[in-house]
Amino acid sequence: KSALSFKILAECPVTKARTSLMTLPHGTIETPVFMPVGTQGSLKGLLPEQLEKLDCKLILGNTYHLGNRPGTDLMKKAGGLHNFMHWPHCLLTDSGGFQMVSLLELAEITEEGVKFKSPYDGSECMLTPEHSIQIQNTIGADIIMQLDDVVSSTTTGPRVKEAMERTIRWLDRCMAAHQFPEKQNLFPIVQGGLDPELRKECAKELIKRDTPGFAIGGLSGGESKDDFWRMVHISTDILPKIKPRYLMGVGFAEDLVVCCALGVDMYDCVFPTRTARFGCALTFTGQINLKQQKYSEDFSPIDPECNCSTCTNYTKAYLQKIVTHETVACHLLTVHNVRFQMRLMERIRSNIKNGTFVDFVKSFMLGIYPEKNYPTWSKEALEAVGINLS
């Protein structure tokens, strides 16, 4: 009945990290996996073929944007997003709710759904759980997300509990509305703000339903890192080991490494592609901004060990001349940054397989913090799963 199979290949003997094969209708993905965000049906100027060369086989599309433009009618005519953007590999779509609440000032949440004013003609519209699933069914992604009641991660009080409980009610409506469970995998979302009890309650309630995987939502929105890792830790403790866990909106290298240790399998974030526009390149020793004058005569590539086409053909000195004002520079840094995310995940996976994940985490952290001035949160998070950094 499910359109997903999840096979754990290896588990870290110390931490909660694992590496698995996740088979979806459009291919098999090795996890832990990072999914770059292709908001409107393309990934920041990269051709599908370029993404393939970067070893990226799973990307994310935004339901809110695609539902507006080109809209569901055209999406249907085109035969879904895979066809429309000529992407033969796997896709994931969000529910549209988060975008709506964060992009539209007037969005208001009721039991029925998310009420909002159309940004195009000002008319009043409603995104219900049923409607979100209907759009996602038309888009046709391999993994689709339930509509959840999103509250800012810094919200406190009864609203958090209300949102958590409503998210569960909405999950049932989403599951009932889902037309193609044999072709698309609906993931529920663990909510509950920064309250450990609410998180536990939510996760326990969700796992009663038979869904192919689970997402952890409502984080990475300005809460303290100390709260952040604890919520992830609590959630992965409850979510079943035999199903994939997706942590929404996370993509900084350090966060990825720590959360893999906490047992998360999937991630998405706009950061690596967005930061490319501003001239930022990601490396294993932190990010560098190529706008800086100090690179103007640096004839080495961004990362001599990187095998992306940018590092093969271009020097930092040339990139310094063109970043932030030529679209080519944006493409070049996007290629490198996506490749960086893929390489990071490859390293995580192979170290889990080789049983060397703990050593890898230590040397990775030392790479970013050569003075060993590790942030308290990552030290504590890693200690919680048995890695002692000092």
Added chain:
Amino acid sequence: MKKFRVEKTLKTNSGSIRLGHLQLPVSSSGVVEDGDKKRSSERKNDYGTPMFFLHTQTGSIPHITAEVLQLIYPTSTPSISSQTPPVQISLDSTTKFMDALKKFGKGVGKFVGLSDYPIFLTVHDPLYLLRSGHNDKFGIALWSRHGRRPLSPQQYHEAATAFKPSICQVLSDYDVNPKISGTKRLQKSLDRAEEYTSCIIKQQETEPKNEALGLFITVEASWFQMDEGRATKTVLKLLESQHQIEGVVLAGLTDRFPKKDVEVKKNPSGKGSSGERERVDICQALDVDLLEKILQTLPPGLPKYIPGPLRIPEMMDLIAKGVDIFDSSVASRMADDAEVFLLDSVEALLPSISSTVVKLSSSLNEGLPERESNEKNQPSREDEEGAVVSLKNKKYFDDFGPLSSFCVCYTCRKHTRSYIHHLYATDELLGPVLIQIHNLTALDRFFSIMRTLIKECDTPESLQTKLDLIRNLLNNRILRQAEEEEKVAVQAHV
């Protein structure tokens, strides 16, 4: 040894149409690593003319990275007559490169990620208007997004040494406008032309390293507009040192027309404006009489390059007058406006026009397996006989066909008009990438058709007939003519 050789000339009333070869070795000092050497020796450095150079800004073809360029002109090209064009880089858009290039020492081609490509170093980006009033006895003014920068012949020589191009354009005091300049200003410009040319030639001779470097002198159209006699005299003088001069840049023909709707060019970070300079319009009304006059004074053995954004029909007119080289600045401009070249009408008629141009089999859009046939959804294309359409047009919203049904480029094989329309509607960076891929392929195809036609025609008349036929197809003249005739008939009846 001369870089240019004419293989065949067909003389017509209005000029000579030529088929030629331009040899452009990649500067040897520009290629050092073994891997590069291997790759560049595989590439033919013999270019058939008529041809075009790839237009760049700040050293890159707009929207196209080195990786994507490989997809446009793969080493194993599907069409036997197509060729990977060499690259044009202008000094005004690369003023900030100087210090880095001097230290880098491997030339600008390697620096911008295009080490396999011969480089033509020109002075100005052909997409921007030149401003008046800033050239003086010390040199000329270069304009870039960083503002004005004066350039003396000495500095230009230093640039040419650091850039290591295969050919470079000699500086010119371009600031002569027949409408406002007096004869004194004209004389200054002519004198400076001689001065700049002899200066750079002298410098060349003192530097044996630059052996491979070829010079293209610059001939300003405005000289001829103002005083044909003096202009001719100067040009002949410039050509006296012919052994150093490999070709001619015909300047001032396309770069004097401001683009009416001056838009601020978007920059990817979304902040600030990089496009305060005024841009030139796509040139559609060239002064052909003037051009003929200029061409008559130039020796036939030199290749002639007209920089600037020209549509294909205009390029055809110029080829018919004996112009050999163009650039792809028109494609750079078209990508901004979602405009694509459509050569479908020509491709459809090719078998009847030429016996030897390989007819491309109708391209197969590589749809995904589960894709349903969308043929029913395809609107009629009868209104697309013209050479250019804009994908911003709403009618392409649900058009699931390729840009061109005859094109075998990456874009036409993989993507639909509907998708490209969507990418432009949502300002996605991929839109211009896909359109550049198609347009650069179409330009290559057009020039390869031109070369084949010139090769196979025995008389100027037969070639002219074919060129006229193609031009009409591209200009949608047939339709318009029919309308005209109808109108005339109706009027006569009344």
